[in-house]
Amino acid sequence: MKPRYLIIGMGAAGVSAAEAIRDASAEAEITLIGDERVGFYSRPGLAYYLTQEIPEKHLFPFGKEDFQRLRLQILHARVVDIAPQEHYVTLHDGRKLAYDRLLIATGASAAQPSLPNTKKLQGIVKLDNYADAQDIRKLSRRARAAVVIGGGITALEIVEGLQENGVKTHYFLRGERYWGNVLDEAESRIIENRLKEEGVDIHYHTEAEEILEKRGKVVGVRTKAGQQIKCSIVAYAIGIRPRIKLAESIGLQIERGILVNEFMQSSIPDIFAAGDVAQVFDPYSGQYVIDSLWGPARLQGRAAGLAMIGEGVPYHKGVPFNVTRLAGLTTTIIGQVGSGADKDLVGIARGDSETWRQLPDAIACQQSFDINHLRLQIGNQRILGSIVMGDQTLSQPLRHLIARKANITSIKDSLLMPQAPIADLIAAFWAEWRKDHEI
Ligand SMILES: Cc1cc2nc3c(=O)[nH]c(=O)nc-3n(C[C@H](O)[C@H](O)[C@H](O)COP(=O)(O)OP(=O)(O)OC[C@H]3O[C@@H](n4cnc5c(N)ncnc54)[C@H](O)[C@@H]3O)c2cc1C
Secondary structure: OOOEEEEEOOOHHHHHHHHHHHHHOOOOEEEEEEOOOOOOOOOOOHHHHHOOOOOHHHHOOOOHHHHHHHOOEEEEOOEEEEEOOOOEEEEOOOOEEEOOEEEEOOOEEEOOOOOOOOOOOEOEEOOOOHHHHHHHHHHHOOOOEEEEEOOOHHHHHHHHHHHHOOOEEEEEOOOOOOOOOOOOHHHHHHHHHHHHHOOOEEEOOOOEEEEEEEOOEEEEEEEOOOOEEEOOEEEEOOOEEEOOHHHHHOOOOEOOOEEOOOOOEOOOOOEEEOHHHEEEEEOOOOEEEOOOOHHHHHHHHHHHHHHHOOOOOOOOOOOOEEEEEEOOEEEEEEEOOOOOOOOOEEEEEEEEOOOOOOOOOOOOOOOOOOOOEEEEEEEOOOEEEEEEEOOOOOHHHHHHHHHOOOOOHHHHHHHOOOOOOHHHHHHHHHHHHOOOOOO
């Protein structure tokens, strides 16, 4: 009998695993189960769909023919139970499906704020999935004002989406600046100033106490300081929670996510996990972490698929590398940059608005740059992390230098001099370094 591969979750990790299994075996019977009506789409693309920068069709990286080529059995259903001894899963409608190898790729969902009413009222939104994005766009048509709660990338994407849709947006920050555990003060201010220029009202040191309602609809927010703000939308993005309910119910080893080894194998050997639901070993921090990024989800899915079919290649988590857009400014975050990442730190070098060289490996996400900002976290002999805002010429070179722990002793002191032309120093160093290293 052909081996049966069952994948729960039709996201980046699940689809990538299916591709890997099919690449390795023309015979394999692959079933992909997803509970979202629209199937596979780009979650990162939702931010651009919200601002109406891309049409809906651009959210879908796979066409019908791509799926046909993979010869999958695709089921629009929700898995509600796993029987690990008997090797089957149960769907929401009671159907049972047998498997030989199972992948849990159920992703993560937005954490709920601990406020009363957050589930029941019309006008309370998050941005987890396609349906949420549609919801926000629909509500925006009638809304005059919105409140957004949360301090990271997704909160900002919602802020920008609402503002672009003509909704006056109040952005609540608990602390005194935006994303203080990753950005330094200058970087936070760059982002905040851009938001203010777009008309966003930033409320510092502000937390919601209660969402005000009338006949089941949001009409405002009362803050802990007693201020009332009228709005018909309250959006939250305060972090994510891996969807581990199924894994918990069968006693898999779990911390925040499902703990997996380098073959994405869980504590039950024929059950694998990948993507936002999986917790993988991070050689940089020495801890098990959740990556919650599209690229790693694809790579983990591939590693899981190959391991399921018995052609496992160990998955090694790479240096963190996240290209995103903050208040319209392309921003790449590489390696260790935030608070708690300063164990080996000896200094920080910063540069602004320099004219940077064009390098052959440059990735240009943005054509014109009104702001260029570069931060380097410098360790004893190497660069530990970096933030590149605006011109992205140096982001790929820095990725390699950081990942490969390039010895920068020769330029370290120059980098740490006041007003050092750090971008030029890095560009020149990179040009030499790459001559002796395979990229
Ligand atoms: C708004 C937004 C913007 C983002 N922007 C970026 C970005 O710019 N760059 C970046 O790298 N990453 C970004 N991410 C993160 C990235 O999209 C995720 O890391 C990636 O999608 C994770 O893939 P996954 O396959 O693990 O999970 P998901 O993509 O979440 O897929 C899991 C799927 O499983 C389904 N599912 C769950 N439980 C069941 C069940 N019991 N039965 C059936 N189906 C089930 C879910 O509904 C979902 O469709 C963003 C995410 C969001 C939400």
